[in-house]
Amino acid sequence: MRFVPPMAIALLTISTLATASPAQYIVHFPAETHARVARSVPDASFLALARTGGLRPIRTLASGGEVVELRTEEAAALARQPGVTVEEDLLLAPHTIVDSLWKRQWYMHDARVGVDAQVAWKYTRGAGAVVAMLDTGITPHPEFDGQLLPGYDFVSNVDTARDGDGRDADPTDPGNWSEPGDCGFAEARRSTWHGTHMAGLVVARAGNRAGIVGLAPEAKLIPVRVLGRCGGRASDLADAIVWASGGHVPGVPPVSRRADVINVSMGTSGPCVSSLRQAIEDARARGSVVVTSAGNDQKNVNTNTPANCPGVISVAALGRDGGMAWYSNFGQQVTLSAPGGNLLAVGMDNILSTWDTGKRGHERSVFGYRGGTSAAAPLVSALVALMRSADPDIGVDEVTAQLVDNARPIPGRCPKGCGAGLMDAGATVDAVVEDRARRH
Ligand SMILES: [Ca+2]
Ligand SMILES: [Ca+2]
Ligand SMILES: [Ca+2]
Structure with a gap:
């Protein structure tokens, strides 16, 4: 066996002027060399020798080998020496997002x-933070394990409720399918699992390997059922808003915790009725932010309620191309916009979230x-949860101001009004954190 390191180092000297920036390697010298270095050459002199050659030793590994810094061509030269192996000291990244469908959640991470x-x-x-999801209710799903607070079922009409009674403490979605001729539709319609889809966008578990990640996976969600077969009544919605914001609703036990934000992904054409106007005003006064979807009618949002009610954050939808969705x-x-997908096209250009295969009941x-302004609103609600997690003292109006101030310009076309722009969770939470630090 030859004494390899000095020779290798001599070779390395030639290439120290190379321009490539050094990388970290683990070098294994032949066993005899190692023994000789250990036996007869003090570590310090070996290291000094190495230094003059342009090889920068970092330390000796307990499991064998030297950690050194080398330029690429130096590493190649060293690797050509008999008995020497050179391995890149790989930079490992934490497995922060292991959820298998993360890559398909373009609405979370697409650069545009x-x-x-x-x-x-x-x-x-x-x-x-706590988000109340006022919708069709919720179905059992592994993505919701440990994510939910006790909810309530506000559907008061027994015929549309489909769970055998009026209001009750179980917000489970029994399915909102309809028979031909029901609800004004000639054809049969399958259950939409609308509330389940909305809930996943906010609180689907992170790091459980399965499926997706919600935008606020450490927040808690209160599932509140207000929509049954053929939809729901404004009166039930108004009561649900009062309840979720910590107000008193006769005959209903109080909510376990006032919601930081109330998501209302529903609407109908018409002016803001006084019962909803009052419920929203009172909810805001108690400290709950109310987020609504702008609606999918290709019309001015002022024709759709409760998106046209004073004080709500009204959310329009962008398509996959970054312009306003058709x-x-x-x-x-419109307060601001969020990704909502293309709606007509089935698949990748829409919004992936939790769902159920049941055509009628849960299967x-x-x-x-799925897609629509319905899916855009919960992304904003989840962002409000992040903001209130970062700063529990942030007020209702300040939430709106920060969402607006930190929205990005719409990446595509929106000539008719998309509000302040595209919601930006990164910039908005960053601004909230900075603001809080300035105050404290
Ligand atoms: Ca019921
Ligand atoms: Ca029920
Ligand atoms: Ca997950």
């Missing part, structure tokens, strides 16, 4: 039209693509 979730997650994933409502009363928990 995504909401920049990972930047926001440097600060918070929503711990301590179906989205628009106009001056199997899966993931499915």
Whole structure:
């Protein structure tokens, strides 16, 4: 065996002027060399010798080998020496996102039209915040395990409730399918699992390997059922808003914790009725932010309620291309926009979230693509949860101001009004954290 390191180092000297920046390697010298170095050459002199040759030793590994810094061509030269192996000291990354469908969640991370979730997650994933999801209720799904607080079922009409009674403490979605001729539709319609899809966008578990990640996976969600077969009544919605914001509703036990934000992904054409106007005003006064979808009628948002009610954050939808989605409502009363998908096209250009295979009742928990302004609103609600996790003292109006101030310009076309722009979770939470630090 030859004494390899000095020779290798001599070779290395030639290439120290190379321009490539050094990388870290683990070098294994032949066993005899190692023994000789250990026996007869003090470590310090070996290292000094190495240094004059341009090889920068870092330390000796307990499991064998030397950690050194080398330029690429130096490493190649060293590797050509008999008995020497050179391995790159690989840079390992933590497995922060292991959920198998993450890559398909373009609305979370797409450089152009995504909401920049990972930047926001440097600060918070929503711990301590509570979102109330007023919708069709909820189905059992592994993505919701440990994510829910006790909810309520506000559907008061027994015929549309489909669970055998009026209001009750179980917000499970029994399915909102309809028979031919029901609900004004000639054909039969399958259950939409609308509330389940919305809930996943906010609180689907992170790091459980299965499926997707919600934008606020450490927040808690209160499932509140207000929509049954053929939809729901404004009176039930008004009561649900009062209840979720910590107000008193006769005959209903109080909510376990006032919601930081109330998501209302529903609407109908008409003015803001006084019962909803009052419920929203009172909810805001108690400290709950109310987020609504702008609606899918291709009309001015002021024609759709409760998106046209004073004080709500009204959310329009962007398509995969970054322009306003073809179906989205628009106009001056839109607060800001969020990804909502293309709706007509089935698949990848829509919004992937939790879903159920049941055509009528619950069957199997899966993931499915849906779209619409309905899907855009919960992304904003989840961002509000992140903001209130980062700063529990942030007020209702300040939430709106920060959402607006930190929205990005719409990446595509929106001539008719998409509000302040595309919601930006990263920039918004960053601004909230900075603001709080300035105050404290
Ligand atoms: Ca019921
Ligand atoms: Ca029920
Ligand atoms: Ca998951």
